[in-house]
Amino acid sequence: MKTLLNRSLLNKLSVLVVGAAMLAPAQALAHHMMGGKVPVTFMQGLLSGLGHPIIGLDHFAAVVGVGILAALLGRGVRPVLAFSAAMILGVALHLASANIPAAELLVGLSTLLIGGLVALRLSLGVLPAAVLFAAVGVFHGYALGESIVGAEASPLGAYLAGLFVIQTAIAVAAYAATTRIQQRAPSFNRAGMAAAGALIALIGAVMVATAGFPG
Template identity: 45%
Template sequence: MSSGSIFRFSVMAAMLLAWPALADTHTPEEVPQTFAEGFIQGVGVPVISVYHLAAMIGIGILVGIAARGVVPVLAFGAAAMLGVAYQLSPYDLPADDAFVALTTMIIGLLILLRKPISPRVASGIFAVAGLVHGYSLGAVVANAGAVPVLAYVTGLLIVQTAIGVAACAITLGATKWPARRTVLLLAGGLVIVAGGLAAIEAAGLIG
């Protein structure tokens, strides 16, 4: 494994280690008014939210473990767009915070197992995760106009895909690294911790 791959894999692990302490667990309350504001929030919100970032990195890691293409990453992103649309509809998704927590912890558990998942099964799992995460993220633009909403989902799709593909590429590049198993176990554990934080917040114990 090249030194560059080791560095990138180490950075990804360090991000997962540091993020629970550094990241915000809430989404901004300010409703975007312009295309620029919507796009900036679409790029920023999933990155500053520990639950969503952990899920995106975790999905990329799982896709890298399977080494069968990035379609599941795209499935998560596409489903997240549907989740945002559902948030903007007259209907509600009950216990969405609990589902965000549950899907994040499942992603972490799958990393701990380190078993390749078929693209079809992975796409299904990640689509469900994307739907509930997208619904949660859509709260930011629940009262926004059409233009900022369009900008928001554009930024959201770009950043989610970029993070997932990057995590996948780093995982693939670390295939022959002796410490890969340890880092994957650490990453899986941290994703589960992020899901646990989401569960605690959903229960109203923090907020």
């Protein structure tokens, strides 16, 4: 019975992963329907915000990883909300012309770190966890902010709203799935989380290799 339950959960997880992979191009199309230009209407800003977190695999992996890690730490969805708020702050910093050196490298390193923590199931204190979620959010938000520079108030506000809603929804979904697995299939939990964390870390490592280190 337990084996069947584990297989059922694994199948559901596989469907979610495949579905997310299929959804990403559709969301990317919604974003790039403006031809890569800065959105100029409320609806364009909203579509851009909704699509942006899952256009880049590194951003999507980090958001999912944040949800999984929040569940493993057992502190509710507050870390997820903190991450989402910090990502909006990161966008704001970019719009304010603040300089975060090697932002793409930091995005990759933070994704790698999130994946490693998930894979190894390392526990964090309240303060280190808060700093981690905030830093990851700021780095990713700063990188995403490049696409919205120069937008007017209406599309900008819509972009930020869409960004906050979609990334929070994705992270909360990952949180809920992880919590369910922990409760219903503890024997699968360790192996499943190790695999998920390793995949997230791999995506982060590829991002790091692509970004390179500043010379």
